[in-house]
Amino acid sequence: MPIVPEPAPVPQKKTAGRDLGAAIGVGVGLGAVIVASLFVQKAVFVGVVAVAVVFGLWELTSRLKERKGINAPLVPLAVGGAAMVVAGYARGPEGAWVATALTALAVLVWRMTEPPDGYLKDVTAGVFAAFYVPFLATFVALMLTADDGDWRVLTFLVLTVVSDTGAYAVGWRFGRHKLAPRISPGKTREGLFGAIGFAMAAGALCMEFLIDGGTWWQGLLLGLAVAVSATLGDLGESMIKRDLGIKDMGTLLPGHGGIMDRLDSLLPTAPVVWLLLVVFVGQG
Incomplete structure (x- = not known):
């Protein structure tokens, strides 16, 4: 009985791991909105940055709660985060630092309205989120003041x-x-x-x-x-x-x-x- 050779393996084509068409479309759309807001009116672009910060904080705090049971308080983070970006644009580095300090304080106080169990991990995560997202984003606003x-x-x-x-x-x-x-x-x-x-x-x-x-x-x-x-x-x-x-x-x-x-x-x-x-x- 003749031996039939096994077919050669088909080489696997490299893929990006995501829907490349959707990624390009969304990327182009976002880029158009960002550039348009940047050159139409600086204040509008600051608003775009603030909105991105709020959504970023919402995603981060949501994942922390879902996966680790950490309840970083979103309300003071969102309000304070938007204020940090605006303060950086309106008042420069000093304004950004003051808004950051007040946001951290608001996180500490807001969390006091709930039971003390987990207080330390919740406020630690909240202060981390404040520095990781809105504080770093204030440097975009500072660039814009030139x-x-x-x-x-x-x-x-x-x-x-x-x-x-x-x-x-x-x-x-x-x-x-x-x-x-x-x-x-x-x-x-x-x-x-x-x-x-x-x-x-x-x-x-x-x-x-x-x-x-x-x-x-x-x-x-x-x-x-x-x-x-x-x-x-x-x-x-x-x-x-x-x-x-x-x-x-x-x-x-x-x-x-x-x-x-x-x-x-x-x-x-x-x-x-x-x-x-x-x-x-x-x-x-």
Whole structure:
């Protein structure tokens, strides 16, 4: 009886792991809204940031409650978080710090209306959430206060998106060596190099053509810093999600997950970009 050879295995095609069409559509739509609000009226953009902060806090506190039984008080966080962003824009760093302190105090007091069991873990999580989401977001508002604030914010957004895109594109095509397998198995060292290369190139262009007084070499340094901070931010949220045992923080954005899944690299990058722009070209 003749031996029939087994068919060769069909090579598995790499996939993105998400609905790429939905992800692109939602990403383009969000980008259009953000850029339109940024250049139409600065105050409108501040409102967009505040809304994103409130939704991000809602997702984070909801997941903490569902997965860990931690009841971080949402009401003072949402009100205080929005106030922190507005205060940063209206009153500068001092206003942001005062609003942050008052938000932390409100979290402590609000939680006192409930039984004392779990008080420490609840308020600790609440203060963490206040610093992780709205406080970092206030640096976007601080960027916006400069005379060329809209271009500074656009540079911040472009570099972060380009860094994420470079990491994804290079990692998907050439990724072989895991960057942090215990935290985020999909991230590779090749992807990190892609993020750095793409962000440095974009940084040189943005600093040369968009920022008053900026030069290309400053853009190279800015791009490098953005690639590192964006990657660390992504890994940081991945660490939180692994601890919570979830894949995404929410489902509001088809193809992306939740609001926090889009803010993960933006939040820690905001203070880095704000500081470097102040060092390179001043407060504006």
